[in-house]
Amino acid sequence: MNFGMSDLMPMLPEIFLLAATCAILITDLFISDQRRFLTYLLSLLTLAICGWLTFSTATGITAYTMHGMFIDDLLSDTLKLFLYITVAVVLVYSREYLHLRGLFRGEFFVLVLFATLGMMVMISGGNFITLYMGLELLSLSLYALVAMQRESALAVEAAMKYFILGALASGMLLYGMSMVYGATGSLDINHIGLLLQMGVANPAVLVLGLVFIVAGVAFKLGVAPFHMWIPDVYQGAPTAVTLFVGTATKLAAFAFAIRLLAQGLQAFSADWQQMLAIMAILSLAIGNVTAIAQTNLKRMLAYSTVAHMGFLLLGILSADVAGYSAALFYVVSYVITGLAAFGMIMLLSRHGFEAENLDDLKGLNQRNPWYAFLMLLVMFSLAGVPPTIGFYAKLAVLQSLVSTGHTGLAVVAVVFSLIGAFYYLRVVRLMYFDKAEDTHPITPSFDFKILMSVNGLAVLALGIMPQPLMAMCLYAVEQSL
Amino acid sequence: MLAGYPILSLVIWLPIISGVLVLATGSDRNAPLARILALVGASVSFAVTWPLWRWFDTQTANMQFSEFSSWIPSFNINYHLGVDGISMPLILLNSFMTVLVVLAGWRVIQNKVSQYMAAFLIMSGLINGVFAALDAMLFYVFFEAMLIPLFLVIGIWGGPRRVYAAIKFFLYTLMGSLLMLVAFIYLYFQANGSFEILAFQALPLTMSVQIMLFMAFFMAFAVKVPMWPVHTWLPDAHVEAPTGGSVILAAITLKIGAYGFLRFNLPITPDASHYLTGFIVTLSLIAVVYIGLVALVQGDMKKLIAYSSISHMGFVTLGIFMFNSIGMEGALVQMISHGFVSAAMFLGVGVMYDRLHSRQISDYGGLAKNMPVFAGLLMLFSMANSGLPGTSGFVGEFMVIMGTMQVNFWYAFLAASTLIWGAAYTLWMYKRVIFGAVTRKEVAQMKDVVPREFVILGVLALLVLAMGVYPRPLTEVIHSSVSNLLAHVAQSKLP
Numbered sequence: 001m002n003f004g005m006s007d008l009m010p011m012l013p014e015i016f017l018l019a020a021t022c023a024i025l026i027t028d029l030f031i032s033d034q035r036r037f038l039t040y041l042l043s044l045l046t047l048a049i050c051g052w053l054t055f056s057t058a059t060g061i062t063a064y065t066m067h068g069m070f071i072d073d074l075l076s077d078t079l080k081l082f083l084y085i086t087v088a089v090v091l092v093y094s095r096e097y098l099h100l101r102g103l104f105r106g107e108f109f110v111l112v113l114f115a116t117l118g119m120m121v122m123i124s125g126g127n128f129i130t131l132y133m134g135l136e137l138l139s140l141s142l143y144a145l146v147a148m149q150r151e152s153a154l155a156v157e158a159a160m161k162y163f164i165l166g167a168l169a170s171g172m173l174l175y176g177m178s179m180v181y182g183a184t185g186s187l188d189i190n191h192i193g194l195l196l197q198m199g200v201a202n203p204a205v206l207v208l209g210l211v212f213i214v215a216g217v218a219f220k221l222g223v224a225p226f227h228m229w230i231p232d233v234y235q236g237a238p239t240a241v242t243l244f245v246g247t248a249t250k251l252a253a254f255a256f257a258i259r260l261l262a263q264g265l266q267a268f269s270a271d272w273q274q275m276l277a278i279m280a281i282l283s284l285a286i287g288n289v290t291a292i293a294q295t296n297l298k299r300m301l302a303y304s305t306v307a308h309m310g311f312l313l314l315g316i317l318s319a320d321v322a323g324y325s326a327a328l329f330y331v332v333s334y335v336i337t338g339l340a341a342f343g344m345i346m347l348l349s350r351h352g353f354e355a356e357n358l359d360d361l362k363g364l365n366q367r368n369p370w371y372a373f374l375m376l377l378v379m380f381s382l383a384g385v386p387p388t389i390g391f392y393a394k395l396a397v398l399q400s401l402v403s404t405g406h407t408g409l410a411v412v413a414v415v416f417s418l419i420g421a422f423y424y425l426r427v428v429r430l431m432y433f434d435k436a437e438d439t440h441p442i443t444p445s446f447d448f449k450i451l452m453s454v455n456g457l458a459v460l461a462l463g464i465m466p467q468p469l470m471a472m473c474l475y476a477v478e479q480s481l
Numbered sequence: 482m483l484a485g486y487p488i489l490s491l492v493i494w495l496p497i498i499s500g501v502l503v504l505a506t507g508s509d510r511n512a513p514l515a516r517i518l519a520l521v522g523a524s525v526s527f528a529v530t531w532p533l534w535r536w537f538d539t540q541t542a543n544m545q546f547s548e549f550s551s552w553i554p555s556f557n558i559n560y561h562l563g564v565d566g567i568s569m570p571l572i573l574l575n576s577f578m579t580v581l582v583v584l585a586g587w588r589v590i591q592n593k594v595s596q597y598m599a600a601f602l603i604m605s606g607l608i609n610g611v612f613a614a615l616d617a618m619l620f621y622v623f624f625e626a627m628l629i630p631l632f633l634v635i636g637i638w639g640g641p642r643r644v645y646a647a648i649k650f651f652l653y654t655l656m657g658s659l660l661m662l663v664a665f666i667y668l669y670f671q672a673n674g675s676f677e678i679l680a681f682q683a684l685p686l687t688m689s690v691q692i693m694l695f696m697a698f699f700m701a702f703a704v705k706v707p708m709w710p711v712h713t714w715l716p717d718a719h720v721e722a723p724t725g726g727s728v729i730l731a732a733i734t735l736k737i738g739a740y741g742f743l744r745f746n747l748p749i750t751p752d753a754s755h756y757l758t759g760f761i762v763t764l765s766l767i768a769v770v771y772i773g774l775v776a777l778v779q780g781d782m783k784k785l786i787a788y789s790s791i792s793h794m795g796f797v798t799l800g801i802f803m804f805n806s807i808g809m810e811g812a813l814v815q816m817i818s819h820g821f822v823s824a825a826m827f828l829g830v831g832v833m834y835d836r837l838h839s840r841q842i843s844d845y846g847g848l849a850k851n852m853p854v855f856a857g858l859l860m861l862f863s864m865a866n867s868g869l870p871g872t873s874g875f876v877g878e879f880m881v882i883m884g885t886m887q888v889n890f891w892y893a894f895l896a897a898s899t900l901i902w903g904a905a906y907t908l909w910m911y912k913r914v915i916f917g918a919v920t921r922k923e924v925a926q927m928k929d930v931v932p933r934e935f936v937i938l939g940v941l942a943l944l945v946l947a948m949g950v951y952p953r954p955l956t957e958v959i960h961s962s963v964s965n966l967l968a969h970v971a972q973s974k975l976p
Contacts, residue, residue, distance in 0.1 A: 365637075369507075369596070380629060385655070386622040392553075395618075395662075399556065402666045410666070414659040421655055425632075425648055433636040433644050470555045 158236025179209025283310025363436025808884020815877025
């Protein structure tokens with residue numbers, strides 16, 4: 001085995017992030033609490049440099065390194081760039097929130113960065129082992145993050161639930177992978193794809209393995225019936241962590257699903273399509289219907305996530321380039337919208353007060369028309385009403401469904417999005433039609449204010465001009481798969 | 482001609498931009514500024530529609546003032562605008578109504594003025610977009626987006642049950658339009674990757690597909706019209722909405738439903754339209770007769786006018802599905818006329834409500850004594866609402882009855898009964914509110930219309946009379962497009 005520098009080049013961002021995170025971990029030990037801001041800045045700087053590295057090494061040509069363990073293609077570069085932006089936004093939104101709750105500690109940043117590294121490995125994984133390693137790095141960091149607020153019983157319970165169910169899902173995933181390995185004798189996803197196309201593998205063992213792999217992927221995406229952890233974790237975790245779990249990890253989970261299903265097991269798409277169809281419909285039904293009954297905003301958004309991930313599955317289900325790019329577009333627009341939605345919860349929270357109930361939004365238009373307007377955009381985007389980005393995301397998925405002959409599924413999807421519209425409208429109603437009970441002034445920091453405005457307006461601007469993002473998603477998928 | 486000038490874009494975006502400017506005036510401290518800015522914005526927006534009327538070519542059924550540029554090339558969605566004789570008058574009507582709505586809310590709205598005015602301006606631009614869009618997805622975006630401001634208008638400035646009404650309104654209309662979205666996507670693939678409405682219209686389709694598509698469109702537009710039995714959102718929305726909201730609902734958004742039938746159902750699925758004529762005619766006649774009777778027993782004036790709107794819109798759908806020139810032109814004339822008359826009726830109720838804060842007929846009586854000018858104006862509008870010759874209400878109804886008579890005597894007989902029901906409910910309401918003895922001292926203190934209200938109602942009165950006496954300018958504009966549409970619908974699209 002000969003290693004040259006050129007073998008390491010495709011994974012330069014990962015290497016840098018690992019080194020930088022270790023450096024931050026050590027630096028943080030020597031920083032007093034008053035100067036913790038430095039850790040925060042260093043973390044943002046690290047992400048910026050990662051972004052620059054990814055951007056400058058993106059060639060558009062798919063490169064394999066470490067004997068195919070690691071893939072660097074346009075899809076991975078695109079997803080990583082979105083990931084950096086998402087994580088950076090999460091950090092900026094979280095700063096004040098963490099500060100007020102005594103959670104503004106080095107661990108938070110280090111864990112977030114390690115989780116980011118895990119996600120990057122997942123995004124670029126070319127081998128079952130790499131994918132699994134990335135997943136575990138992400139999951140272990142997340143368990144710790146969820147439990148960070150030690151005094152909160154809710155958070156500890158959520159972390160416990162997350163950990164047990166997550167371990168179970170990892171076990172299932174590993175079991176499925178071992179089955180596929182047994183059937184094909186390979187762990188390399190491209191190699192497996194090739195073998196399956198040639199039809200040399202034992203289909204019975206493979207399909208059994210496939211079931212377990214799909215279950216594992218479904219758990220990570222949080223689609224029904226593997227969604228049980230989502231509401232508890234979303235509600236129990238500190239909102240800063242919810243923001244992170246609810247947005248950034250979706251990008252990685254999407255990549256994970258694409259690598260396993262589209263790249264590895266594409267030849268068996270007829271089998272996994274059926275499973276995905278059932279899970280998607282279940283998610284849309286459970287997510288949308290259960291969300292109606294929620295009074296806790298974080299829990300409501302959790303169920304809404306379940307429904308959205310169901311919609312995402314519908315895109316993957318089309319199993320062609322149009323479908324995958326629709327799913328990519330969907331996940332990116334969901335992340336942009338989700339950032340703003342959870343960001344708004346943190347914006348309304350203050351010292352000793354969590355704005356996590358729906359009623360806390362009452363009369364927001366009276367308190368601050370601008371934030372109410374931004375939240376209005378976010379809600380209509382989640383409901384999929386034009387001219388917001390959420391509409392085009394749904395449109396792209398529906399279009400790929402109809403083009404592959406799944407018109408029935410498309411009709412089911414729109415019926416459930418109608419049900420979903422109800423609880424998003426209820427949020428708008430609370431903000432605009434009800435009188436404010438809480439009259440505390442909303443005073444976010446300057447950077448939060450600017451970022452929130454940009455984030456909220458992006459939902460509208462990308463809805464009026466969706467072409468660049470759409471074309472980018474299509475190009476990335478076309479070049480990579 | 483004004484070839485090359487983006488008049489339609491101006492007509493769409495000018496009100497939206499002025500709406501954003503009005504919004505920027507912020508809190509109620511700047512309310513006077515917001516009002517003036519809104520009035521200027523609405524007036525200028527109406528002024529820029531004038532070239533559409535002036536340079537409209539009545540000889541052709543082609544799309545005029547077309548604009549085309551690529552919008553989302555990935556899906557081949559284009560920013561394609563254009564108007565014909567069917568859509569042009571509706572754009573004018575909408576832009577004109579927005580000016581009246583701004584004026585009508587001048588004094589009454591004291592709370593969040595800038596948001597109120599901005600909502601109407603933005604909505605006005607979006608509705609113009611609905612009528613001008615020639616790309617199905619562009620149409621859909623405008624069609625859905627206009628729900629948002631209307632939802633807010635009903636919910637923020639509405640009556641006591643406004644929240645219920647706003648959510649019911651939104652969900653009802655969203656339900657209809659989502660199926661239409663699937664229909665659009667289906668047609669997109671049938672048309673080899675194009676969302677052009679004109680391409681959809683040329684597409685051959687089998688009967689079963691046509692029926693499915695017809696039903697999808699029907700769901701979207703029947704809810705908007707609204708046709709019996711999906712009309713129940715309308716009385717709620719009307720009663721709870723502020724006067725301006727009611728005016729726009731009645732005068733404009735209902736027309737979007739009828740416009741949808743003319744632009745989508747008929748030309749895209751002509752065979753299904755013929756096949757399902759009996760179905761539509763039955764629903765329309767139920768609306769005309771049954772809803773007319775329902776209107777008769779209402780104690781709430783706004784509710785009464787809301788039901789009367791449903792009944793009149795039944796006439797419109799009836800005329801459209803007669804598939805003859807006079808019926809369809811009658812339907813279009815009725816649409817415009819109803820726009821003026823229903824708006825005037827709602828504004829009239831608004832004038833009374835602003836003084837007594839009641840919409841109940843029983844709370845009034847004897848208004849003629851201290852509000853003689855108002856009583857006179859309302860008399861004219863009531864007559865127009867009951868379809869008296871010489872008013873615009875008569876022209877449309879008469880033409881539709883003529884068109885129906887050519888098809889079936891009994892349809893026409895039932896439809897004509899509306900002249901009785903309409904007169905009964907409108908004039909009975911008028912009698913109870915305006916005549917009789919003054920029984921309450923609050924009523925005796927009501928002041929007659931102020932100049933602002935007089936101008937609003939007076940302009941509408943002139944328009945109602947002008948259209949009733951000399952409707953030719955309007956029928957000339959719509960004639961070519963209607964003939965062309967009928968010729969298109971007469972040809973089978975079965976492969």
